[in-house]
Amino acid sequence: MNIVTVIGARPQFVKAAMTGRAIRASNAAGMEPEICERILHTGQHYDRNMNDVFLDELGMGKPDVQLHCGGLASRNAMLAKMLTGVEKALLEYRPDGVIVYGDTTSTLAGALAASQLHIPVFHVEAGLRSFNRQMPEEMNRILTDHLASLLFCPTVRAVRNLAGEGITQGIFHTGDVMYDAALAFGEVAERTSDILPSLGLQRGNFRLCTIHRAENTDDPERLTQILLAMLEISTPACPVVLPLHPRTRVCIGNYGLQAMLASGESLRVIDPVGYHDMIMLEKNAATIFTDSGGVQKEACFHRTPCITLRDETEWIETVEAGWNQIAGFETEKIIECLARTPERKPITDYGDGHAAEKIIAAIRRM
Secondary structure (H helix, E strand, O other), X not given: OEEEEEEOOHHHHHHHHHHHHHHHHHHHOOOOOOOEEEEEEOOOOOOHHHOHHHHHHOXXXXXXXXXXXXXXXXXXXXXXXXXHHHHHHHHHHXXXXXXXXXXXXXXXXXXXXXXXXXXXXXXXXXXXOOOOOOOHHHHHHHHHHHHOOEEEEOOHXXXXXXXXXOOOOOEEEOOOHHHHHHHHHHHHHHHHOOHHHHHOOOOOOOEEEEOOOHHHHOOHHHHHXXXXXXXXXXXXXXXXXXXXXXXXXXXXHHOOOHHHHHOOOOEEEEOOOOHHHHHHHHHHOOEEEEOOHHHHHHHHHOOOOEEEOOOOOOOHHHHHXXXXXXXXXXXXXXXXXXXXXXXOOOOOOOOOOOHHHHHHHHHHHO
């Protein structure tokens, strides 16, 4: 069985690393049919700190196909370039199926190109909904789910969401492959990462912030309000660490916010970090502020309180369990959330750490 896996952004590297491990393990165990996996990287994330470092640390090696679709002026331009490159690769390899992950432009490009060639699409992280169709990610999820032949849902709620849209065939509740990764790489990060001493950080005495979603970066008011909150929250005793996404850095420059950002001595702006370093920052932060879906979950996996810098989340379980609060973008509301301490309880819906194995077993049976 020949499979093409389409990736393009950091969260997809993590998910693909886990399913790739499951493929290699099952092949080594003699399971039939043997799966030959080829990796196609769209180049959506092209910064070395968001790309090569992650792939190296995850043991994925060099992709079989490397496109260069990042950095374009619009999402539509990026999608068009991806479609051309993905279609060319699929015509060459003629796979039995295409695996796509999550909700990025790369996800939609892989699903569209495969469906046009009548190649089955396997969507990992299917069924998630924020119910905000102004988000590009929401439209990517919906379209990909309606094109997919096999839909691998991380939660029971995701299964229900699909049923509500009339999708009831080819659905599997597998748990979350990112939880698999948190278990697999947590101890590795403890041994290999030196990010805390290199930044002079003490466990539990700093906060972590990530900002990258278009709804925040493309709106000067939202981005300014979020940064003002981080400046107000950061102190010498508990600084805020901000690994700055390349798109966010560009927007800060375009909006003339560099001086404001530099005014806070306790706001530690750093370059994007590798996966092991990110795990250590997430595990040891007092609080995480983020607009990333993946980081929201990882905060929960590592039992770190999270404040989401969006108006909604597709990961409702994290809010219901008390590990996550929805703050939006306003400075005052972000600070109010920090002052609260919701009751927190475990989440069991993300599986048992074997989601990737269940996904590959289902693909073999198709």
